[in-house]
Amino acid sequence: xxxxxxxxxxxxxxxxxxxxxxxxxxxxxxxxxxxxxxxxxxxxxxxxxxxxxxxxxxxxxxxxxxxxxxxxxxxxxxxxxxxxxxxxxxxxxxxxxxxxxxxxxxxxxxxxxxxxxxxxxxxxxxxxxxxxxxxxxxxxxxxxxxxxxxxxxxxxxxxxxxxxxxxxxxxxxxxxxxxxxxxxxxxxxxxxxxxxxx
Amino acid sequence: xxxxxxxxxxxxxxxxxxxxxxxxxxxxxxxxxxxxxxxxxxxxxxxxxxxxxxxxxxxxxxxxxxxxxxxxxxxxxxxxxxxxxxxxxxxxxxxxxxxxxxxxxxxxxxxxxxxxxxxxxxxxxxxxxxxxxxxxxxxxxxxxxxxxxxxxxxxxxxxxxxxxxxxxxxxxxxxxxxxxxxxxxxxxxxxxxxxxxx
Ligand SMILES: [Zn+2]
Ligand SMILES: [Zn+2]
Numbered sequence: 001x002x003x004x005x006x007x008x009x010x011x012x013x014x015x016x017x018x019x020x021x022x023x024x025x026x027x028x029x030x031x032x033x034x035x036x037x038x039x040x041x042x043x044x045x046x047x048x049x050x051x052x053x054x055x056x057x058x059x060x061x062x063x064x065x066x067x068x069x070x071x072x073x074x075x076x077x078x079x080x081x082x083x084x085x086x087x088x089x090x091x092x093x094x095x096x097x098x099x100x101x102x103x104x105x106x107x108x109x110x111x112x113x114x115x116x117x118x119x120x121x122x123x124x125x126x127x128x129x130x131x132x133x134x135x136x137x138x139x140x141x142x143x144x145x146x147x148x149x150x151x152x153x154x155x156x157x158x159x160x161x162x163x164x165x166x167x168x169x170x171x172x173x174x175x176x177x178x179x180x181x182x183x184x185x186x187x188x189x190x191x192x193x194x195x196x197x198x
Numbered sequence: 199x200x201x202x203x204x205x206x207x208x209x210x211x212x213x214x215x216x217x218x219x220x221x222x223x224x225x226x227x228x229x230x231x232x233x234x235x236x237x238x239x240x241x242x243x244x245x246x247x248x249x250x251x252x253x254x255x256x257x258x259x260x261x262x263x264x265x266x267x268x269x270x271x272x273x274x275x276x277x278x279x280x281x282x283x284x285x286x287x288x289x290x291x292x293x294x295x296x297x298x299x300x301x302x303x304x305x306x307x308x309x310x311x312x313x314x315x316x317x318x319x320x321x322x323x324x325x326x327x328x329x330x331x332x333x334x335x336x337x338x339x340x341x342x343x344x345x346x347x348x349x350x351x352x353x354x355x356x357x358x359x360x361x362x363x364x365x366x367x368x369x370x371x372x373x374x375x376x377x378x379x380x381x382x383x384x385x386x387x388x389x390x391x392x393x394x395x396x
Contacts, residue, residue: 002290016230016240046212047230050231054208
């Protein structure tokens with residue numbers, strides 16, 4: 001005895017969401033079918049649209065609906081500075097501080113060998129190429145001050161230094177183990193100003 | 199500065215899932231677009247199909263792709279017994295014990311006034327009508343032995359008794375506060391056999 005096939009299929013499909021196990025997928029499916037059919041329909045459409053229109057910016061690698069994202073295409077940014085962050089959220093957080101007017105590169109992750117995330121998964125080839133466009137003269141590493149974020153910054157700084165590219169790290173203005181996404185603007189702005197060579 | 203519109207829309211839409219807040223919706227959206235586009239596409243399709251084909255059985259109220267579900271339509275069930283459960287999962291659990299060969303009614307919830315779930319939300323009109331089909335001669339209340347499940351059973355038993363319908367409650371074979379979904383088959387089978395009049 002099982003749920004109807006289309007319901008089982010929905011429960012299965014919900015399990016592709018990170019952190020969602022069989023029990024919670026079932027609870028979600030029941031909830032959607034019973035109490036929020038409009039929400040379910042909107043979610044289906046939003047998934048389809050996002051898959052269709054959202055890709056990665058060719059320059060900074062963040063999510064974008066254009067080949068070059070609005071920030072990379074803007075003409076009021078300092079093309080000499082390239083700030084490397086782990087995730088798009090980190091970019092948005094830094095923008096909100098108004099402490100940085102340069103360009104970005106988004107790794108879409110951090111080195112994490114145990115999870116199978118190596119240099120390729122965080123697009124380091126693309127970063128190296130980006131940093132050698134002839135305009136960038138300093139790469140600011142703004143990965144998190146976690147163990148993995150630190151290891152990632154160290155790895156990238158080695159790569160860049162062998163290519164003669166000046167590299168700095170945002171100052172440790174945040175608490176140890178802290179993640180950029182959760183730090184207040186003031187602290188983050190200070191960390192940006194006090195960046196040091198590495 | 200924000201995410202691209204289609205990505206913001208996806209993050210918003212994911213929040214219709216129970217237990218998913220803004221941070222976790224964002225994490226899910228990033229994950230899907232970056233690492234599991236096939237899963238996202240399958241989820242979109244599964245939502246659409248389920249919304250289209252899954253409705254409630256006219257007799258037992260469980261999720262069904264047919265107007266009358268296969269269990270209600272089967273000719274080898276005892277039409278004199280009607281077992282009332284909270285959720286479709288509970289029905290599936292009871293079926294797995296093979297201790298019951300009667301019919302079911304699925305409330306799709308439990309009374310919970312604080313959450314705005316009253317008699318109407320758990321389809322008690324439909325249940326009363328179902329219990330008076332002329333064949334049912336005993337309604338077995340198999341709601342959970344939680345505070346809300348107990349209150350629901352009590353409320354339903356009062357409704358049925360004023361209509362002269364014999365009502366029983368599955369025996370407390372399970373631990374206090376236990377939920378049917380998590381109890382082993384043997385305990386559940388025993389509880390079914392030892393049901394008592396209420
Ligand atoms: Zn860009
Ligand atoms: Zn049915």
